[in-house]
Amino acid sequence: MTALAPSPTRQRAESATGTTLWAATKLVAGREIMVKVRDRTFLISTILFLVIAAASTVLPALFANSSSTVAVVGSADAGGMLDRAGMEVVAAADVAAAEQLVRDGDVDAAVVPGDGAGTIRVLAMDRTPDSVVRALSSAPPVQLLDPDAVDPVLAFMVPMAFAMVFFFLSIGFGVQIAQSVTEEKQTRIVEILVAAVPVRALLVGKILGNGALAFGQVVLIALVAVVSMQAVGGDTGLLGQLGPAIAWFVPFFVVGFVLLASLWAVTGALVSRQEDISGASGPAQLVIMAPFFLVLFLNGNPAAMTLLSYVPFSAPTAMPLRLFFGDAAPWEPILALLLLLGAAALCISLAGRLYEGSLLRTNGKTSLRAAWRERETRVS
Amino acid sequence: MLRVASVDRSFGDRRVLDDISFEVVPGRMTGFVGANGAGKTTSMRIILGLLAADSGTVTWNGAPVTRAVRQRFGYMPEERGLYPKMKVREQLVYLGRLYGLTAPAAQRSVDELLDRIGLAERADDPVEKLSLGNQQRAQIAAALVHDPEVLILDEPFSGLDPIAVEVIAGVLRERAARGVPVLFSSHQLDVVERLCDDLVIIAAGAVRAAGSRADLRSRYATPRYELVLDADAGWVRDLPGISIVDLDGARVVIELADPDDDQTVLRAALARGPVRAFGPIIPSLAEIFREVTQ
Numbered sequence: 001m002t003a004l005a006p007s008p009t010r011q012r013a014e015s016a017t018g019t020t021l022w023a024a025t026k027l028v029a030g031r032e033i034m035v036k037v038r039d040r041t042f043l044i045s046t047i048l049f050l051v052i053a054a055a056s057t058v059l060p061a062l063f064a065n066s067s068s069t070v071a072v073v074g075s076a077d078a079g080g081m082l083d084r085a086g087m088e089v090v091a092a093a094d095v096a097a098a099e100q101l102v103r104d105g106d107v108d109a110a111v112v113p114g115d116g117a118g119t120i121r122v123l124a125m126d127r128t129p130d131s132v133v134r135a136l137s138s139a140p141p142v143q144l145l146d147p148d149a150v151d152p153v154l155a156f157m158v159p160m161a162f163a164m165v166f167f168f169l170s171i172g173f174g175v176q177i178a179q180s181v182t183e184e185k186q187t188r189i190v191e192i193l194v195a196a197v198p199v200r201a202l203l204v205g206k207i208l209g210n211g212a213l214a215f216g217q218v219v220l221i222a223l224v225a226v227v228s229m230q231a232v233g234g235d236t237g238l239l240g241q242l243g244p245a246i247a248w249f250v251p252f253f254v255v256g257f258v259l260l261a262s263l264w265a266v267t268g269a270l271v272s273r274q275e276d277i278s279g280a281s282g283p284a285q286l287v288i289m290a291p292f293f294l295v296l297f298l299n300g301n302p303a304a305m306t307l308l309s310y311v312p313f314s315a316p317t318a319m320p321l322r323l324f325f326g327d328a329a330p331w332e333p334i335l336a337l338l339l340l341l342g343a344a345a346l347c348i349s350l351a352g353r354l355y356e357g358s359l360l361r362t363n364g365k366t367s368l369r370a371a372w373r374e375r376e377t378r379v380s
Numbered sequence: 381m382l383r384v385a386s387v388d389r390s391f392g393d394r395r396v397l398d399d400i401s402f403e404v405v406p407g408r409m410t411g412f413v414g415a416n417g418a419g420k421t422t423s424m425r426i427i428l429g430l431l432a433a434d435s436g437t438v439t440w441n442g443a444p445v446t447r448a449v450r451q452r453f454g455y456m457p458e459e460r461g462l463y464p465k466m467k468v469r470e471q472l473v474y475l476g477r478l479y480g481l482t483a484p485a486a487q488r489s490v491d492e493l494l495d496r497i498g499l500a501e502r503a504d505d506p507v508e509k510l511s512l513g514n515q516q517r518a519q520i521a522a523a524l525v526h527d528p529e530v531l532i533l534d535e536p537f538s539g540l541d542p543i544a545v546e547v548i549a550g551v552l553r554e555r556a557a558r559g560v561p562v563l564f565s566s567h568q569l570d571v572v573e574r575l576c577d578d579l580v581i582i583a584a585g586a587v588r589a590a591g592s593r594a595d596l597r598s599r600y601a602t603p604r605y606e607l608v609l610d611a612d613a614g615w616v617r618d619l620p621g622i623s624i625v626d627l628d629g630a631r632v633v634i635e636l637a638d639p640d641d642d643q644t645v646l647r648a649a650l651a652r653g654p655v656r657a658f659g660p661i662i663p664s665l666a667e668i669f670r671e672v673t674q
Contacts, residue, residue, distance in 0.1 A: 020448075020480065027477050035466070188461030192522060195428045195455045196478045198447065360430060 024197035028205025029212065032180065036213055045172065046217055053221045054228045056161070070132055071098045071110035078111045078120055078136060085135035099123055111136070158242065158324055159299045162249060163317045165221060167292045170257055173214045174264035174284060177206055178277050181268030181359075190359055199356045204348070207261040214257050215250075222246060245324035248333050249316070252340065256316030259344040260288060262351035269358040270366045280365060287313045295321065302327055310336050312343035381405055382427070382530055382561050387436030389422060395585060396422050400436070402580045402590045404530070404561040409552065411576030412565040413669060419585040420565040421458045424534050427563075428455050440530060451479055454528030456536055460519050464508035468499065468518050471507065472525050479526035486525065493521045497547055513544050520548055524555070531555060533564040537571050549575055573665040583673040593665075600668050602635050605642055607649060608657035619648060633661065 036042045071092040072079045079089045090107055092098035098110035102123050109129040114121040122132055184190040184202075193202055263284040271280050291314030298304040299321055308318035309328065319336045322328040357371035382404040389397040397419045404410045414420050425431040427438050429450055438445045445453075462471055469490055476486030494500045497517045502510055507518060516539050523533060531552070537545050552575070556562045563580075566572045572579070579596055581589040589596055604625060607613060613632040617624050621641050626633040636642060642660075649655050663671075 020451075023480075024478060027474065031474055035463075183463070184461075186461075187464060188457055188459040189463060191425075191428075191430060191457040191459070191461070192455060192475065193478065194430060195453070196451060196475065 021198055021201055024201035025205040025208065028197070028202055029209035032206055032209025033213060035180075036176075036210070042176075042213075046220070049168075049217060049221055050224050053224045057225050057228045058231070068108040068129065068131055069106070070129075071101045071107040073098050073110070073112045082111070082132065082135050085131070087132070087135065108132070158245070159295065159317070159321050162245075162320055163292050163295050165218060166253060166256065166317050167288060169214045169217060169253075170260045170288050171285070173210045173257070174260055174267075174288070175277070175281070177210050177261055177264040178268030178281060178284075179274060180206065181265050182271055182274050182277055185269070185272055185359065186274065194360060199359060200352050202359075203262070203265055203352055203355045206265055207258055207348070210261060211254065211257050215254055218250070218253055242324065245320045248323050249320040251337060252316040252319055252333075255337065255340045255344050256312070259312060259340065259347050260284065262344070262347045263287065266351045266354045266358070266371075269355045270368070270371065272361075272365065276365055290314075291317065310339055312340045315340050381441065382563070383437075383439045383442075384423065384427065385437045385439070387423070387426060387433045387438070389426060389431065389434050397426070397433075398585045400582070400585070400587055402587055404563045405578060406561045407556055407559045408577040409556050409562045409564065409575050410578040410580060411572035412563055412580050412582070413567075413569065413572055413665075414565075414582035415673070416567075418582045420582060421534055423582070424455075424458075424532050424563070424565065427532055428453065452526070452529040454523040454526065454531045454533075456519055456523040456533040458534035460515065462507045462515070462518060462522060465506050467504050467506055468510070468521075469494065469503040472518070472521055475522050476525040479528075481526055489525055489527060490521070493524055496551060497521055512539055513541055516540055517544060517548070520551070524551070529560060531560055531562045531564075533562070535566060536564050537566055537568055545571060569665045569669060579665070581669060581672050588672045589668075596668055596672075597663055600663075600671050603639050604633055604635050604661040604663070605645070606657060606659060606661050607632050607634065607645065607655070609649060609652070610654050610656065611652075615652070616645070616649075619645060630656075 069088040069090060070082050071090045072082070073092045073095055079091075082089050090101070092101060092110060092112075095112045098107075098112050101107045102110050102125060105125075108124070109132045110123040111132070112121050112123060113119070120136070122129065122136070124132075184193065264281070267281045267284050268277060271277055291308065291311070294304070294308055295314055295317045298308065299318075305318055305322055305327070308314040309322050309332070311318075315336045319328065319333050323333060354368065354371045357373070358366040361371075383401075384403070385401050387397055387400040388395070400419070400423055402410075412420050412423070422431060426433050427445070429445065429447070440449050443449065466474070472490040472493070473483070473486045476489055477483060481489065491500070491503075494503050497520065499514060499517050499521065502514060507515060510518065520533070520536055523531065523536075533552075536548060536552070540548060549571075552562055552564070556577075564572075564575075573593075576593060578592050579590065580587060581596075589600060591599070607616065609630045609632075611630060613627060613630055616622065616632050616634060617627070621637040622645065623635045623637075624632060625635055634645070636645070646655065646658050649658070
């Protein structure tokens, strides 16, 4: 005969053997995945993400590669130089015909004989066609002192892309985790679940299931981005530059996601109805939004970025960025990742207690304090 | 045997269970009756470990009820719930596996069960598409899917039509016949009366009476007799050792101080004329309940 301890949930977790705890966790995760991949909204949002990823890599490349068409009158030399610069050369009979082609928009510019013998003139509508001029000029040799420096366009795009991916996936999946927890409370199936398996198996299973899906989406997005970059013949130097940052982004993303997911699960457990989630999700939203904007606005400030790259909530975007810009020493991502792991472990364990304290309270909203203090107080 | 011993529980200042003790015996259906708020659901939740007792014990076959033990319990909560968008069969298989069944065993069990409770045709419909009565059947299936050793059912018959009540009662009796102790609560005293072997009557957080149905009848109901004559029965009140419970023309209900006086009454009646009916009144559960909880 054993007295029921004041905290039955804790007692249960202890009495469960590792295998059944893990087996239950896997079952819960499996259900989360199965329900999601059949959900139309989830499928549509995944496809949308992929389309955006493909578009944002393909479109700039297409615009950049759209070669100019140039009409040439006479001068075979000019034709040869333009051709070597990758432009399409069209022969025109005389200056008037060339000018007409430019006016009709059939060509971007025309090269016609100049006033003096052997000179040439470039015709264009409203803008100096720099690429044509450059192709026809002789450039002095240039020596770059910092050839590895990041292209300013990339310097803007890459932080944006990392921050956006982390932001959208952690908010999107976070809200879904909260909803699925609240659904279990609202439908009361949670009483059967809690009677059958340890509360922690429910929590961890949910986080793992949704984490696997989020990870899958990130991998798909990365694949689509890389494949489409290569399909349009984008420069592979960029891949080389991005490679290490992406490789580090993956573990940071995974652990950072787990950290945030545990917060969202608690958010869902605190309320009893789907409608109340948005009201309770302030803290969880804040720790996603604040790092997002801080990283976007401060990514040019090395001191701020160093700090952000160690703070667990912003590390998943800030540290890969510092690696991308070559600002971080090799040991830095390891330390930041360890910090993040510690924070995630702590958060999961705190979340576990809050989850146990709030999951069975199906009347109204549970305060964090009440969830922490008492495991259950529901009056039947 | 499932034994609840001296369980107390308070919510804040309010004591909802006060020294609750009772047993649920294998192979028997135990009805758990009491008014709203008497403490039935709280007791059941404590048995299932969903609530902690402030003091007291719950044991199964003499051993404490741990999680591993509880995994072999079947539970139907008072407030119903399954995943609304999940298909019936899929959902029951999932629950079966959470209780520790292998996938094939869970499949087999679910198919048998759905067939037995008349839900086989709806097996691939999402739960939210079922009628309320059918959702209730699915809910009962969720408690039975892992072939539990102990069944704890909170109001399993509420919301069921009479046919469904019969089906579910049949299923529960089968389980009991296999040696499963079944504890079920109900407001419908007539249903409890038909089904239960044992009774636990609870009022204001305390067990007022517990035991077999027959035992409770003899303990809590004074023997009463009904006598129907052709003529007015008013004279009966003059017989010694008798008190009148109800007198309505030719029909009278009496209580006897000494049960052996029944023959004296009958002889006196026959001496006065024809007797149309004479016999003991079996007290209904409702009467016992009223008597016990007053």
